[in-house]
Amino acid sequence: MDTAKPYTPLTPKMALDLAAPHTWPAAIMPAFVALCAAADAGPVSAGLALAMLAIVILMQSAVNTFNDYYDYVKGTDDADAAVAEDDAVLVYNNVNPKAVLALAIAFLACAFALGALPVLAAGWMPLAIAAVGALCVVAYSAGSSPLSYLPLGEAVSGIVMGGLIPLACYYVLTLRLDPLVLLWAVPEVIGVGLIMMTNNVSDIERDSRARRRTLPVLLGRQRTVALYRALLVLWLAAIAFDVIAFFTNGWMLLPFTFLAAYPQLKALFANSFEPDRRLSSMPQILSLNLTLGAFYGAAILAAGIIPLP
Numbered sequence: 001m002d003t004a005k006p007y008t009p010l011t012p013k014m015a016l017d018l019a020a021p022h023t024w025p026a027a028i029m030p031a032f033v034a035l036c037a038a039a040d041a042g043p044v045s046a047g048l049a050l051a052m053l054a055i056v057i058l059m060q061s062a063v064n065t066f067n068d069y070y071d072y073v074k075g076t077d078d079a080d081a082a083v084a085e086d087d088a089v090l091v092y093n094n095v096n097p098k099a100v101l102a103l104a105i106a107f108l109a110c111a112f113a114l115g116a117l118p119v120l121a122a123g124w125m126p127l128a129i130a131a132v133g134a135l136c137v138v139a140y141s142a143g144s145s146p147l148s149y150l151p152l153g154e155a156v157s158g159i160v161m162g163g164l165i166p167l168a169c170y171y172v173l174t175l176r177l178d179p180l181v182l183l184w185a186v187p188e189v190i191g192v193g194l195i196m197m198t199n200n201v202s203d204i205e206r207d208s209r210a211r212r213r214t215l216p217v218l219l220g221r222q223r224t225v226a227l228y229r230a231l232l233v234l235w236l237a238a239i240a241f242d243v244i245a246f247f248t249n250g251w252m253l254l255p256f257t258f259l260a261a262y263p264q265l266k267a268l269f270a271n272s273f274e275p276d277r278r279l280s281s282m283p284q285i286l287s288l289n290l291t292l293g294a295f296y297g298a299a300i301l302a303a304g305i306i307p308l309p
Contacts, residue, residue: 029293034169158193250299
């Protein structure tokens with residue numbers, strides 16, 4: 001990038017690329033599962049459900065934009081390392097990094113502004129949960145030792161997005177702080193964590209050069225792939241356990257769940273997760289999150305519809 005040239009304005013397309021809609025399933029599916037669980041417990045407000053969906057998408061967009069900004073200013077992203085033009089806006093466009101930082105802050109501010117609706121409906125609890133999430137958003141990329149440079153990324157992203165999002169959404173929609181929600185959310189915790197692991201295992205060499213100590217960097221590719229496959233099995237087992245134990249009448253959807261997910265599971269089990277497979281690996285794990293999340297939510301809803309024989 002030629003810094004002598006005037007900066008190119010940040011266009012709506014660039015802003016959308018920074019928000020990275022292809023990663024939104026990591027936020028949408030936990031919210032969807034919480035909505036299904038809330039609907040199983042009783043009537044829910046469509047307006048509040050849509051507001052919560054918009055909030056989690058804005059939070060995810062903020063995470064993506066903060067991450068791109070800090071990777072760029074720290075020199076982690078460059079033309080050699082970036083895999084696609086729409087995945088590295090600052091690398092391929094002469095955009096002022098301060099404009100990207102302002103966009104990330106704007107995403108976060110909009111999420112909190114829209115959060116006034118659930119706060120008015122449910123009190124301070126969703127605000128407290130959102131504050132924890134916001135701190136994790138910033139801590140993931142910012143600072144001298146961001147979470148993205150430590151072997152905590154998979155756990156933090158899984159717990160915050162896969163666990164706290166369902167907890168907050170369920171509370172807003174039902175006004176009940178039920179600890180069981182965290183157990184129902186275990187499949188989403190695993191699914192979101194695997195999205196992060198997919199990215200990190202493909203970037204082992206790049207992260208090593210940047211002195212990132214991610215979990216795959218510490219484990220190495222072979223052991224990370226073995227752990228990855230074990231987590232895929234645990235993901236399926238967690239869905240089956242939660243449906244059978246808590247949403248019993250939805251058990252009949254489990255065979256269809258596993259059949260629908262089989263092609264994606266087969267592809268991921270066969271994946272070597274080498275750097276040149278990154279462009280195919282991420283769509284595979286994101287698609288699997290959509291498939292398993294959708295069927296898991298459908299099984300939860302079915303539990304309240306299908307009568308016991």
